[in-house]
Amino acid sequence: MNIFVYFESNPEFFLFSVFLLSLLVGSFLNVVIYRIPIMLKREWKADCIGFLSDELDQKEFNPEQYAHHINEETFNLSVPRSRCPSCGHKITALENIPVLSWLFLKAKCSQCQSSISIRYPIIELSTALLSVLVAYYFGVQWYTLALLVLTWTLIALSMIDFDTQLLPDNITLPILWLGILLSVLGISSISLMTSVIGAIAGYLILWFVSQIFKLVTKKDGMGGGDLKLLALLGAWLGWQALPLILFLSAFVGAIVGISLIIFLGRDKNIPIPFGPYLASAGFISLLWGEQIKQFYFNLAGI
């Protein structure tokens, strides 16, 4: 393919293209992160109302009382257009350029001057930088494109979990299957067996951990989304990556969790989302897993 040859002979241009593309993707991720949880909650609400009106009679449950929850205006990833949350001003194309618009608007809505969170450009910029890192490590090949999709997924999942303590199935499951498919097609660098065992082991390890946690504390400590996220990482990176991912996420999670409790006085009964730690541990072991293992083996003198 021509573009591949061109990219290979112009690596800087390749990285720059990935950077620009990923800035745009980062802007889309902002939409995904904000809207998917709202879309899910609407769906659940409608399901609950439907279920209760089937189960209970009119006296106990009058569905008309809840009709306004079902007949809300259309809301998905493309409709309605993005608006300023304060004044409802519709964001124009010029105001929607990743990072640059935020800088030119000086972090303020052009109509009502209310401030726009720095989180949006930060997510755009981190998406672009992490993507360039992946492109740099893996070079010009189809597998790199797949790994970019994985990177974008991990960013979206981390932020959604951070905001809402949800890891939506409609993101984790398709990407889990995609990981296995890439092994079937021989695009990914790991064998089908490694990928399938990775998915199974990823799920079951955390399932055992969560069951034991439940037995000991009589509380649900870990959401089902975490199990599926580790299955996803196992499918993409192979079962051999799982020990490192678990170690890194538990390590970072413990440090952040303990510092939150000590320094911010956070109530230790408030659940801390585990998804962002799993996702970052997965990303780290994708890029540096081999080096970290080598370093550890050298330390241990093996």
Ligand SMILES: [Zn+2]
């Ligand atoms: Zn406004």
